[in-house]
Amino acid sequence: MNCPACNNELQSVEITGVKVQACEGSCGGLWFEWSAIKKLKDRNPASGETLLHVERAEGVHVFRDIQHPCPHCINTLLYRHCFSRQFNYEVDQCAKCGGFWLDAGALARLPQQSPTKSDRQTAKAYFKSLFEGSLKPENLTHPDTQEAAQTIVHIYRFLTPAEYLRLLPGGGAGQEKILPDRQFLPDE
Ligand SMILES: [Zn+2]
């Protein structure tokens, strides 16, 4: 299976029983098959944080504004849920197999432990940008997009280092309904 963003061969990585395909040694993107997605809501927050730190190569250029092919279905293009040039993240989904492609971008560059105030501010701005754009509750009029947004929260709960979890919608807490009542916590 090849990376939809840079075409490098994806490597299988298993963490807490969740199997993810990682673009190791190249762009650092992650592919979650639908079977892996289903497991995420039962996993502890931050239990997949090491996936953020798969080895990346310097200078791999990824086009954020074009559609990528599904690494599983190959001839299907991924649907873009959200991307940011500022924070260099991207979250796409395949409408056919249900898999998610994610490049966490700037979140992967933040220190996992002992973040400075500026690191926390970056994380906060990152999550705001991610969840207050196309994933904003009022933009989620269709049940499918609501489900996708909920899945994106689950993926981020799994990947986000413990130090930043409280910045996620719902504070990264358990199974309770996160949408559409979620709120961002005020500045410290
Ligand atoms: Zn890649």
Ligand SMILES: [Zn+2]
């Ligand atoms: Zn697919």
